[in-house]
């Protein structure tokens with residue numbers, strides 16, 4: 540089987556499992572406990588926090604562990620928007636993950652926020668000038684994803700952050716998909732908040748973190764025992780934090796070489812499919828895209844049938860985001876990129892991890908050609 544759905548989730552890496560194992564067995568303590576068992580867990584948590592902070596280029600005190608990308612996004616959007624006394628206007632884009640869009644919608648429904656949804660161009664890029672125009676004196680937060688989960692487009696985050704800062708507005712980025720491949724150094728990106736999720740980079744599901752720049756007020760979403768400096772109550776998932784930190788270290792070790800190898804394989808994969816499948820159109824930006832992401836619409840076919848034919852040939856991929864899979868609704872991302880709904884329903888996304896080889900991708904590309912031929916292009 541060739542697994543090309545890493546944007547949905549990845550396998551837990553052996554080194555990660557080994558690193559977290561002691562904190563689920565012998566060193567199982569509660570980090571808040573004042574005895575040696577608890578103190579050992581607290582030390583592990585502090586070590587994991589420092590490791591994640593060095594990954595993100597921030598201070599350890601600026602890292603809050605969460606239960607994943609969804610919680611990190613919720614905390615960033617609700618926490619910063621509600622904690623910022625500037626006003627009740629929030630800016631995001633039409634192509635964000637539901638964790639951002641639904642959090643923004645909550646602020647609108649329950650707290651009377653005005654929302655500006657920035658459009659994107661055909662390749663999925665946000666225009667910094669349109670962002671500048673959208674900012675208001677009462678804008679509390681801008682949230683723009685680093686890389687899109689469906690079409691892989693990578694935004695010019697540093698430039699967008701500069702536009703926000705010229706108006707004194709904090710900026711959050713959802714870096715869940717970027718995390719395995721791109722630098723997350725918040726000093727270079729210039730962002731004030733950034734979300735990551737463990738299960739996209741070889742840590743277990745239910746692990747993640749949010750960076751929030753020190754001086755930014757943050758209203759907690761989860762209330763309780765005051766863990767994570769009051770930002771996120773709940774007994775800490777020590778093993779999960781260690782897992783995230785270990786996965787991050789492994790990502791960073793080979794990141795640039797892995798990204799270059801993946802880019803080359805991606806470009807051959809895309810070229811092969813576009814050359815052999817007349818119905819195929821690449822979605823997302825041709826070059827400013829994740830190194831291990833190739834997404835298409837196959838005009839006149841049914842995306843679900845192509846997926847089934849691919850699976851029969853041993854290639855596992857998806858119709859878009861994991862949550863949209865299996866539903867008949869056209870992807871909000873492709874619609875925002877300007878694709879008609881009927882075409883958007885023929886979308887297939889391929890995404891992989893660094894252990895997928897160039898040979899496997901070449902074999903998968905050949906299977907894509909066969910799968911689309913097997914489905915046949917419907918007469919329109």
Ligand code: PLP
Pocket residue numbers: 546547606607608609610612636638684686687688713715716736737738745746747861
């Ligand atoms: N943000 C993006 C861009 C994602 O792709 C995902 C997951 O698919 C999430 C947020 C949610 O992360 P999690 O599954 O860890 O809650």
